[in-house]
Amino acid sequence: MSRLALPRWSLIAALSLLTLAAAVGSLLYGAVDLSVARLIAAASGEGDRVASVILFDLRLPRTILALAVGAMLGLAGAALQGYLRNPLAEPSVLGTSNAAALGGVAAIYFGLAELHPIMLPLLATGGALLSLALLFILSGKAESPLTLILAGIAVGTLAIAGTSLALNLSPNPFAAMEIMTWLLGSLENRSFDHVRIALPCIAIGTAMLLWNGRALDALTLGEDAAQALGTDLRRTRLRLLIGTAIGVGGAVAVSGAIGFVGLIVPHLIRPLTDRSPSAILLPSAIGGAALLTLADLGVRIIPTTNELKLGVVTAFLGVPIFLLHLMRERRIW
Amino acid sequence: MVNIVLDHVGVTLGRRAVVHDVSAAFAPGTLTGIVGPNGAGKSTLARAMLALVPANGAVRIDGTDVTAMPRADLARRIAYVPQGQTLHWPLTVERLVGLGRLPHLAPMSRISDTDSAAIERAMERADVLELRDRIATELSGGERARVLFARALAVEAPALIADEPLASLDPGHQIDVMDMLRAEAAGGGLVVAVLHDLTLAARYCDRLLLIDDGRIVADGTPAEVLTADRLRIVYGIDAAVETGGEWPTITLFGRAP
Numbered sequence: 001m002s003r004l005a006l007p008r009w010s011l012i013a014a015l016s017l018l019t020l021a022a023a024v025g026s027l028l029y030g031a032v033d034l035s036v037a038r039l040i041a042a043a044s045g046e047g048d049r050v051a052s053v054i055l056f057d058l059r060l061p062r063t064i065l066a067l068a069v070g071a072m073l074g075l076a077g078a079a080l081q082g083y084l085r086n087p088l089a090e091p092s093v094l095g096t097s098n099a100a101a102l103g104g105v106a107a108i109y110f111g112l113a114e115l116h117p118i119m120l121p122l123l124a125t126g127g128a129l130l131s132l133a134l135l136f137i138l139s140g141k142a143e144s145p146l147t148l149i150l151a152g153i154a155v156g157t158l159a160i161a162g163t164s165l166a167l168n169l170s171p172n173p174f175a176a177m178e179i180m181t182w183l184l185g186s187l188e189n190r191s192f193d194h195v196r197i198a199l200p201c202i203a204i205g206t207a208m209l210l211w212n213g214r215a216l217d218a219l220t221l222g223e224d225a226a227q228a229l230g231t232d233l234r235r236t237r238l239r240l241l242i243g244t245a246i247g248v249g250g251a252v253a254v255s256g257a258i259g260f261v262g263l264i265v266p267h268l269i270r271p272l273t274d275r276s277p278s279a280i281l282l283p284s285a286i287g288g289a290a291l292l293t294l295a296d297l298g299v300r301i302i303p304t305t306n307e308l309k310l311g312v313v314t315a316f317l318g319v320p321i322f323l324l325h326l327m328r329e330r331r332i333w
Numbered sequence: 334m335v336n337i338v339l340d341h342v343g344v345t346l347g348r349r350a351v352v353h354d355v356s357a358a359f360a361p362g363t364l365t366g367i368v369g370p371n372g373a374g375k376s377t378l379a380r381a382m383l384a385l386v387p388a389n390g391a392v393r394i395d396g397t398d399v400t401a402m403p404r405a406d407l408a409r410r411i412a413y414v415p416q417g418q419t420l421h422w423p424l425t426v427e428r429l430v431g432l433g434r435l436p437h438l439a440p441m442s443r444i445s446d447t448d449s450a451a452i453e454r455a456m457e458r459a460d461v462l463e464l465r466d467r468i469a470t471e472l473s474g475g476e477r478a479r480v481l482f483a484r485a486l487a488v489e490a491p492a493l494i495a496d497e498p499l500a501s502l503d504p505g506h507q508i509d510v511m512d513m514l515r516a517e518a519a520g521g522g523l524v525v526a527v528l529h530d531l532t533l534a535a536r537y538c539d540r541l542l543l544i545d546d547g548r549i550v551a552d553g554t555p556a557e558v559l560t561a562d563r564l565r566i567v568y569g570i571d572a573a574v575e576t577g578g579e580w581p582t583i584t585l586f587g588r589a590p
Contacts, residue, residue: 085421218435221484222419228383229488230408230436274428 006272008279015286019067022293026063027055030300061195062187066293068195069187069251070261072202074288075281076244077262078269079209082216082277083240084145087270088325090262091248093149094135094241095156096128097259100252102159102166103127105179109166120182121197121253128249131155132241144223148237185256185311187296194254205247206285208239213278220277258311260318261288267321291317334361335410335491335523337382341390344377344547351377352547354390359525361491364518366534367527368558369544370568375527376416378544379496382525383413394492408436412488414495416527418477420470426480427465430456433487452487459483459513475506482513492523499530511537535559535581543567556581565589 006014028034034042034051041047042055073091080089091097104124107113113120138151163183170176215236218226227233252258265288266280273279292310295317299308337359344352352374359365367375381388384399384407392399394410412433420429433455434448444452456462459479464472469480478498485493495514499507507530515537518524528534534541535555543551543558545567551558556576564572564583571586 214435214438217432220421220424220429221432221481222415222417222421224380224383224385224415225413225419227385227404228408228411228413228415229432230403230405232404274425275422276424276428277422 008273011269011272011283012286015283015290019286019290019293022290022297023063023067026066026293026297027059029297030054030059057191058189061190061192062296063293064195065187065190065198065254066296067289068199068202069255069258070292071285071289072205072247072251073258073261073292074265075206075209075285076248077264077288078266078277078280078284079212079216079240080244080262081266082280083212083219083236084149085219086145086149087267088263089149090260091244092156092259092262094152094244095131095154095159096152096245096248097252097257098156098159098163099131099134100124100128100249101183101257102162103130104182104253104256105163105166108179108182109170109175117191117193118197121194121250124253125197125201125246125249127159128245128252131159132245134158135241135245181309182256183311184309185258185314186299186307186309187255188307190254198250198254201246201250201253205243205245205250208243209247210281210285212236212239213281216277216281256309256311258292258314260314260321261292264314264318264321265291267324334521336360336395337411337492337523337525338393339378339382339390340393342378342381342392343389344374344381344386345389346377346386350547352381352388355544355547355549356390357542357549357552359492359523361523362518362521363539364514364524364526364537365540365542366538366555367525367542367544368529368531368534369550373544374547375544376496377547379494379525379527382494383407383411405436408490409488410490411492411494412485412490414481414485414493414498416496416500418474418481418501420477420481423468423470425465426461426467426469426472426483427452427456429469429480430461430483430487433484433489436488451489455483455487455489458486458516460509474501475503475509478502478506478510479513482510486517491521493517493525495524495526497527497529499528499533507533531559531564531583535583559583 027039032054034054038047038051042051076091081087103126104120107120107123134155135151138154139147167176167179170179215231218229218231223233266284269280269283269287295313296310299310299313302308339355339357342352342355355378367378369375377386380386382392399407431452434444434451437448456465459482461479461483464476472480498510511533514524514526538555541555541558542549550567551563559574559581561572561574564570569589571589573584575582
C-alpha cells in the first residue's frame with residue numbers, strides 16, 4: 001500500500017488554501033462574472049449597486065452555505081466511517097438526511113413552505129430530530145454498529161417511503177415538480193435567512209463530531225478494547241448521533257438532499273493521513289467545504305439549458321469512488 | 334503495584350447465568366492462567382474484571398469497586414488484550430502501539446515525550462521495533478499478536494489481562510507470547526491470561542484457576558489444579574499428568590469413556 005501521509009498541518013493548510021480559492025471563485029463567477037476589482041469595491045461598500053446586490057444578496061449567502069454544508073457533510077461522513085468502522089458509511093446510513101428531506105417535502109406538500117421561507121428548513125430540521133428519536137428507540141442500548149445501521153436503514157426507508165407517498169399523492173404536477181426539484185439539492189437563491197438557520201445547527205454538529213476523535217481511534221481495536229482504553233461508548237454514540245442529526249439536519253434543511261459528499265471526501269483525504277479516524281475529521285470538514293463550493297461553482301458555470309442541480313453533480317462524483325472500491329476488491333487496481 | 338479482588342462475582346448474559354459466585358484475589362508479580370472448557374465463562378470473567386459486562390458482587394482494584402471508577406482511571410490500572418486480532422483501519426505499527434497511550438492523554442492534548450518514550454519501550458519489549466513503519470493489517474498473525482501486545486504494554490499499567498492471546502498462533506509464536514506474559518509478571522506485573530493450551534498454561538503460569546460452568550473448580554499451582562481426575566470431569570478427556578518435573582506435563586489419550 002502506498003503511503004503519501006503529509007504532516008498534519010501542511011495538509012490542513014493546503015486544504016484551507018484550496019477552500020479559500022474555491023470561495024473566492026464562488027464569489028466571482030456565475031451568470032454574471034465580477035472582476036476582482038468590482039468584488040473588492042462592492043465588499044468595501046463602495047461598489048456599484050448591481051455588484052453589491054450580486055455579492056451580498058446572491059453569492060455571499062450561497063458561498064457561506066456551500067462551505068458550511070460541505071464541511072458538515074464531509075465531517076459527518078468521516079466521523080460515521082470511523083464510528084461504524086465502515087469506509088462506505090455516510091450520513092444517509094443513519095436515515096438522518098432522508099428524514100430531513102421528508103420534513104422539507106412535507107413543508108412543500110402541505111403548502112407550509114409558501115407561508116414563510118423559514119417553514120421548509122424548520123420542518124426539515126424537525127424531521128432530522130424526529131429521525132434521531134426513532135433511531136434511539138429502535139437501536140436501544142445496544143452498542144454494536146450493526147444494530148445502529150439496521151435502525152438507520154429502517155428510519156431512512158420509512159422517510160423515503162413517506163417522500164414517495166407525497167410525490168404519489170401530490171395534488172398537481174407542479175407540486176410534484178417542486179418536490180422533485182427540491183430533492184435534487186441546490187443552493188440557488190438562498191439568502192441570509194437560510195444562513196441563520198443552518199449555521200447554528202452546523203456549528204453545534206461540527207463541535208459534537210470533532211470531540212470524538214480519540215474515541216474513534218480507540219474503536220479501531222474494537223469495542224471491548226476501546227472501553228478498556230477508557231472510552232465511554234455510550235457518550236460517544238450520543239455525541240455522534242445528536243451531532244449528525246442536528247448538523248446534517250440543518251444542512252439538508254437549506255440545501256436539499258446532497259448525497260455522496262460524506263462518502264467521497266473522507267476517501268480522498270484518508271490516503272493523505274496516517275489513516276487513523278481522528279486524523280481525517282478536520283481535514284474532511286475543510287475538504288468537504290472545498291468540494292461542495294467547487295461543485296456549486298461548477299453547476300453555475302457549466303453551460304446547460306436549466307441550471308444543473310448540486311445533488312446531481314455530487315452523485316456523479318460519487319460513482320468513481322464506488323468503482324475504485326470495486327476495482328480494489330477485484331484487485332484490478 | 335496493584336491488587337484485584339473478585340468478591341462473589343456473578344454475570345448474567347441475556348437470561349443465562351454465565352459466571353456464578355466467583356471469589357478470588359490476584360497479586361502483583363504473578364502470572365495467573367484462567368483455564369476451562371469452551372463456554373465455561375472464562376472470557377466473561379475476564380471482561381467482568383474490566384467492567385465490560387455488568388456483574389453482581391464486586392470487582393475491586395486496590396479496594397475500589399471498578400464500577401465506581403472512571404473508565405480512564407481503570408484503563409490506566411489494567412491493560413487489556415481482547416480476544417481476536419481486531420484491527421479496523423490500516424494504521425502503522427507505531428501509530429497502533431501509540432493507541433495504548435490514550436488513557437494518559439488529557440483532552441485536546443498531543444502525545445508528549447513521556448508518551449513517545451512509553452511507546453518506544455513497549456515496542457522494544459514486544460520486539461516490534463523493526464516493524465514500526467509497517468502497516469499493521471498487512472502483518473502475519475504472529476507479528477500482529479506481538480504488535481497488539483505492544484499496544485497493551487504501552488499503557489504501562491500495573492496489571493494486564495489477556496483473553497486467549499495464543500489463539501491461531503503456531504507453537505513458536507505461542508511460546509513468544511507466553512515469554513512476554515512471563516516477563517511482565519517477573520517485572521512485578523499482575524498478569525491474568527485466559528488460556529486453552531493446558532501444556533503451556535502448566536509450563537508458564539504460577540497459578541491456575543480452573544473454571545467450569547461459570548464456577549471455580551480448582552485454584553492453585555498447575556500441579557495442584559491439573560489432575561487426571563479433574564481433566565476427565567471438566568473436559569471429558571482421558572489424560573495422564575506427570576508431576577515429577579519442574580512443571581506438570583500432560584499427555585492426551587482421547588475422549589473419556
